Amino acid sequence: MERLLTSIFGDTIIVTVVMAAIPLVFIxxxxxxxxxxxxxxxxxxxxxxxxxxxGWHGTLQPFADILKLLQKEDIIPTAxxxxxxxxxxxxxxxxxxxxxxxxxxSSEYVGSNINIAVFYVIAVGSLAVVGILMAGWxxxxxxxxxxxxxSAAQIVSYEIPGALAVLAVIMLAGTxxxxxxxxxxxxxxxxxxxxxxxxxxxxxxxxxxxxVVLFVIFYISTMxxxxxxPFDIPEAESELVQGYNTEYSGMKFAIFYLAxxxxxxxxxxxxxALFFGGWASPFGSFMSGGLWDxxxxxxxxxxxxxxxxxxxxxxxxxxxxxxxxMSWKVLTPFAVVCVLVIGLIVVW
Amino acid sequence: MxxxxxxxxxxxHGVLRLELVVDGEIVVDVIPHIxxxxxxxxxxxxxxxxxxxxxxxxxxMDYVAAMNMEFGxxxxxERLLKLEIPERVEHIRVIMAEFQRxxxxxxxxxxxxxxxxxxxxxxxxxxxxxxxxxxxxxxxGARLLYxxxxxxxxxxxxxxxxxxxxxxxxxxxxxxxxxxNDLLTFNEIFVKRTTNVGVxxxxxAINYGCSGPxxxxxxxxxxxxxxxxxSIYKKFDWEVCVGKAEVGVLGDCxxxxxxxxxxxEQSVRIIExxxxxxxxxxxxxxxxxxxxxxxxxxxxxxxxxxGELGFxxxxxxxxxxxxxxxxxxxxxxxxxxxxxSRGAMIADLVAIVGSTDIVLGEVxx
Numbered sequence: 001m002e003r004l005l006t007s008i009f010g011d012t013i014i015v016t017v018v019m020a021a022i023p024l025v026f027i028x029x030x031x032x033x034x035x036x037x038x039x040x041x042x043x044x045x046x047x048x049x050x051x052x053x054x055g056w057h058g059t060l061q062p063f064a065d066i067l068k069l070l071q072k073e074d075i076i077p078t079a080x081x082x083x084x085x086x087x088x089x090x091x092x093x094x095x096x097x098x099x100x101x102x103x104x105x106s107s108e109y110v111g112s113n114i115n116i117a118v119f120y121v122i123a124v125g126s127l128a129v130v131g132i133l134m135a136g137w138x139x140x141x142x143x144x145x146x147x148x149x150x151s152a153a154q155i156v157s158y159e160i161p162g163a164l165a166v167l168a169v170i171m172l173a174g175t176x177x178x179x180x181x182x183x184x185x186x187x188x189x190x191x192x193x194x195x196x197x198x199x200x201x202x203x204x205x206x207x208x209x210x211x212v213v214l215f216v217i218f219y220i221s222t223m224x225x226x227x228x229x230p231f232d233i234p235e236a237e238s239e240l241v242q243g244y245n246t247e248y249s250g251m252k253f254a255i256f257y258l259a260x261x262x263x264x265x266x267x268x269x270x271x272x273a274l275f276f277g278g279w280a281s282p283f284g285s286f287m288s289g290g291l292w293d294x295x296x297x298x299x300x301x302x303x304x305x306x307x308x309x310x311x312x313x314x315x316x317x318x319x320x321x322x323x324x325x326m327s328w329k330v331l332t333p334f335a336v337v338c339v340l341v342i343g344l345i346v347v348w
Numbered sequence: 349m350x351x352x353x354x355x356x357x358x359x360x361h362g363v364l365r366l367e368l369v370v371d372g373e374i375v376v377d378v379i380p381h382i383x384x385x386x387x388x389x390x391x392x393x394x395x396x397x398x399x400x401x402x403x404x405x406x407x408x409m410d411y412v413a414a415m416n417m418e419f420g421x422x423x424x425x426e427r428l429l430k431l432e433i434p435e436r437v438e439h440i441r442v443i444m445a446e447f448q449r450x451x452x453x454x455x456x457x458x459x460x461x462x463x464x465x466x467x468x469x470x471x472x473x474x475x476x477x478x479x480x481x482x483x484x485x486x487x488x489g490a491r492l493l494y495x496x497x498x499x500x501x502x503x504x505x506x507x508x509x510x511x512x513x514x515x516x517x518x519x520x521x522x523x524x525x526x527x528x529n530d531l532l533t534f535n536e537i538f539v540k541r542t543t544n545v546g547v548x549x550x551x552x553a554i555n556y557g558c559s560g561p562x563x564x565x566x567x568x569x570x571x572x573x574x575x576x577x578x579s580i581y582k583k584f585d586w587e588v589c590v591g592k593a594e595v596g597v598l599g600d601c602x603x604x605x606x607x608x609x610x611x612x613e614q615s616v617r618i619i620e621x622x623x624x625x626x627x628x629x630x631x632x633x634x635x636x637x638x639x640x641x642x643x644x645x646x647x648x649x650x651x652x653x654x655g656e657l658g659f660x661x662x663x664x665x666x667x668x669x670x671x672x673x674x675x676x677x678x679x680x681x682x683x684x685x686x687x688x689s690r691g692a693m694i695a696d697l698v699a700i701v702g703s704t705d706i707v708l709g710e711v712x713x
Contacts, residue, residue, distance in 0.1 A: 046471040142351045146373075146694070229465055230537055239698050241358060316537045317465025319695045320373055 004108075023100035023111055031261045032062040034305060041306070042313045072250035077140060080247065084138035088131050089248065089255035095127030096259045099266035104179045106279050106293030107186075117178040118170060121270055122163050125225060128263065129155045132234065132244050135256075139247040147243025150320055151234035155225055157327040162221030164335035165214040168342045169274045172197045172207075178270070182278030189282040194275040206345050210338045215275045217335050219304070222267035224323070226260065228308060230315040233323060268304035269297065276300050355384050359463045359698045362708030364682075366701070373693045378686040382679075382711050389713040393672035399425050399499055399639040402672060407493040409674065410710035412455050415448035415484075416652040417710075418497040421672075423578050424648035424659035425499045428641040436629035437501050438580045443514065443622050444484070444496065445579075446615040450521070451480045452653035453608045453615075456705040460605055461532050463702035464541050469532045476524055479517050486510065500635040511623055518616050518623075525613055533602075533609055534595075542605060543596025546688045546700035553599070556684040559677050560655025561607040562704060565591035566599035572651040584621045586614045601703040608705070611653075640667050654678045654705060674713060678706040 005015045036051075036059065043050030051058020076085055102117035104110040114120060129152050136148020172193060173181050184198055185191045191198040194215050196207035224231040235243030245256045272278055279297040281288035288296075318326070351368045354360040363384035369377040389409060393402045406421045407414040419441060426433060458473030481491045488496045488504050496503050532538055548558070553566045563570055571588040573581040589610040591603035641663040649658040655677030664670040681704045689700045 042468075046468050047475050048471065142349065232465065233695070239359065239695050313468050314531075315466060316461065316532070316535060316541060317695075318537060319541055319693060321693065322540055 019111055020101075022105075022109070023097065023103070026105075027097065027100065027258070027262045027265070030265055031258050032066075034261045034264070035062045035065070037302075037306070038309045038312075041309050045310075045313050066254065069250055069254040074250040074252065075247075077247050079140040081138040081140065084134045085247075086252070088135035088138060089245075089252045089259070091131030091134060092128050093131075093255050093259040093262065095124055095131060096262035096266055098124040098127065099270070100262070102178050103266065103269045103297075104182045104273055104278050105297050106291075107179075107183070107289070108293065110179045113177060113179045115180075116176045118166055118176045118181075118270075118274070121178075121266075122159065122166065125267075126155060126159060128225075128259070131259075135248070136244040139244070141247050143240045143242075144244050144246050147234045147240045147246070150240075151227060151244060153320070154227070154231065154234060154323060157324055158221040158224035158231075158331075161217050161327060161331035161335040162225065164332070164339050165218035165221070166274060168210070168214050168339045169193050169197075171339070171343055171346055172199070178273045178278065182273055182280055185277035186280035186284075186288065188280075188284035189277075191280075192275065192277045192282075203345055207342060210342050210345075211275070213334060214338045214342075215271075217331050217338070218275070219271060219307075220331060221327075222271060223308060223311070224327070226263045226267055226308075228260075228264070229312040230317050231323060232312075232317055233320055264305055264308060265301055268301040268308070271304055272297060272300035353697075359702060361459065361701065361706055364701070364706065364708055364711070366697075368694070368697070370694065373695075375689055375692050375694060375697050378689050378697065380682060380685060382682070382708070385708045385712040387713065389674065390672055393669055396668050398667045399641075399669060402669065403498065404493065404495045406674075407495060408709060409676070409713055410452075410652065410654065410678070410707045411492060412707055413448050413452035413653045414493050415444045415496065416452070416650065416657065418494065419445050419579075420648065420650040420652065420657040420659050420674075421661075422497045422499050423650055424646055424661045425639065425641070427648050428644060428646045428661055428663055429499070429636065429639065431500050431634060431636065433500065434629050434631065434634050435580075435627045437631050437634070439622050439626040440502055440506060440631065441497055442579055442581065442584075443619055443626075444487075444502075446619045446622075447480050447483060447514075449615045449653045450612050451477045453612050454480075456653070457528070457532070457605060457608055460702045460705075461538075463698050464538055466532060466535070466538065469528060472524075472528060472531070476521060479520075483510065483514060483517065486513075498632075498635055499639055501632045505631045511626070514619065515623055518620050521616055522613070525609060529609060533606060539595050539602060541695070542602040542699055542703070543600055545601045545692060545696045546703060547597055548599040548684060548688050550599070552684065552687060556687070557680045558655065558684055559680065560651070560653065561589075561604055561611065562655060562681045562684070564589060565604040565607045567591055567593075572649055572656055576649060578648065578650055581618075584618050586618050586621075589614060601699050604703040604705075638667065640665070649675070652677055654707070654710070655681060676710045676713060678704075678708075678710045682706050682711055 005018055009015055039050045051061035054060040054064050076082055099121050101111035102120055132151045133148045136144045170176055173184055187198055194211055196204035196211055227234050279293035281292060281296055349370050351370055353368055354365040355363040365381040367379040368375055389405050392405050396402050403418050406417040410417050454473040454477045458470035461469040485491050486507050488494050548566050550566045550568060553563050569588055569590050574588055589607050591598050591607055593603055596602045643663055643665040645662040647658055647660045649656050657677055658675030660673040661669055662671040689697050
């Protein structure tokens with residue numbers, strides 16, 4: 001992709017801009033689809049129909065929602081810290097958008113093929129905490145502050161089991177580049193890291209249970225990182241009204257919303273790239289290359305997004321202390337043991 | 349830190365305002381402020397031109413269990429008048445009261461799910477409640493505030509296809525209770541959130557005068573339908589649901605929720621028996637032309653979905669009541685909240701308030 005653009009435009013700034021803009025376009029289109037998908041799935045789980053009036057089966061409703069949000073008055077509470085209040089939603093969105101830079105959409109396209117991509121994902125993933133804390137503090141609202149504090153505690157604690165799970169995959173693969181990781185898994189279903197990766201059969205059988213456990217740990221921690229039920233305690237509606245975004249309205253609120261969905265796909269994409277082959281086709285060389293690559297990547301990402309939506313509308317919410325308990329006393333020890341065993345298997 | 353919860357807060361179930369003194373996430377003290385929905389029910393009742401006109405005001409006290417409210421009032425006035433009620437009317441009233449109890453408990457457990465963070469069970473509850481409201485609508489035309497039970501009778505006889513449809517609902521609803529238990533009641537996260545939270549010991553419950561599911565969840569076997577029988581509840585075979593602490597300890601939020609779930613089963617059981625033996629008759633034959641009780645007073649208590657609903661009616665021999673005092677179960681149950689929520693977390697407080705199942709219309713009257 002980069003080569004193609006360079007051949008057209010030469011080595012100019014245009015190439016960089018286009019490369020950077022592609023994920024943004026993707027996020028905007030995906031957010032519309034995801035909002036529609038979430039509303040429809042939730043509705044059908046709940047014996048309802050959701051949007052039916054705007055367009056065929058309400059397909060135009062996400063556009064209408066965005067138009068509505070654009071028209072709304074942009075309220076900044078008098079007592080709020082104006083500068084921080086304005087920056088916060090954008091910072092949260094930047095944290096989510098930055099992850100897209102290293103997501104390998106296809107063997108031809110990745111925003112930036114840096115060799116420490118996984119490390120980078122973990123690092124910029126925490127940027128959202130700063131934004132959320134900022135939003136909670138700047139709103140000058142006690143409920144918002146509660147939400148922000150909860151969010152900070154939650155994201156910090158769930159990064160540890162998540163990072164440990166990622167570490168195991170890095171140990172197996174010996175690379176931190178998401179593009180290389182996807183490349184390694186392109187030999188078909190049996191090469192995916194959820195099944196032990198491209199490695200001998202004996203080791204594969206030994207690795208399999210640990211990888212599955214690690215994937216579950218990773219998935220739970222990503223769910224916590226995107227603040228969605230059962231881990232939506234920072235914006236727990238029935239407790240904190242709307243948590244850190246209580247005071248936000250109009251476009252600023254929409255940016256938070258967009259960031260939430262962007263983050264959701266970002267972590268799903270990382271999960272797909274780490275454990276499920278990224279853009280690699282499950283059938284080896286069959287149905288791979290060209291447009292099949294982004295197709296597989298987006299399909300896998302959307303599968304995790306759907307799973308997340310499904311869980312969100314099924315489960316109740318944890319309490320703050322239970323959430324911490326689960327992270328520190330359940331997930332982290334399990335992750336440590338898994339990493340240790342996987343390390344031994346790899347060395348052996 | 350002092351923080352204000354309500355009256356515009358998603359989980360205060362109406363216009364309750366709680367003043368919280370918190371230390372981080374821990375609740376140090378709770379001060380409930382009520383009165384946002386005060387509508388002078390008792391004063392209105394004194395100024396009505398007759399006893400019948402009070403009934404619609406009773407509806408509006410506890411608007412999710414309006415039938416039970418009317419029931420309490422008409423029982424009180426009928427005792428004052430020493431009126432004989434036709435058998436068919438008594439049967440219809442029990443059917444309606446028990447259907448209303450199911451509908452009210454469905455709202456209680458559904459919104460409780462929302463308080464804990466599960467949205468989906470709420471809509472399942474509303475789907476089933478809708479069918480009960482349809483039954484009410486075909487009987488008396490109203491879906492929420494009925495003015496159905498009159499002194500000495502009811503406003504409309506049952507329509508011809510009421511009984512088959514009510515039977516169909518009962519057989520439809522029984523498996524749904526199990527489905528709901530699987531989805532919410534025994535959900536691991538739900539159990540974790542509600543057990544050992546807001547434990548209401550028996551002595552505190554009795555000292556504060558709690559009643560209904562609140563009291564029964566603490567292990568007290570007390571139900572006015574059995575222990576101070578009114579209407580024809582004696583005739584039917586059913587059980588009083590007491591908290592059994594299958595999970596957690598007696599008197600915690602989970603047990604209050606579970607008592608409500610089991611009471612719905614028992615209500616279905618009562619309704620099925622009533623439907624099987626409902627006699628024919630005229631539902632309006634005993635309605636007095638003019639209600640003019642002899643001077644005197646009466647206190648009649650009935651079991652509303654929230655507990656002991658008492659009406660104290662004083663007559664001075666005229667056509668309108670001299671004094672009507674309602675003993676509201678939700679008000680009493682709310683008063684115990686500060687006692688049981690000290691030391692809990694904010695999330696627990698939401699669970700505790702939800703488990704008391706208050707309706708602010710009845711608290712404030």
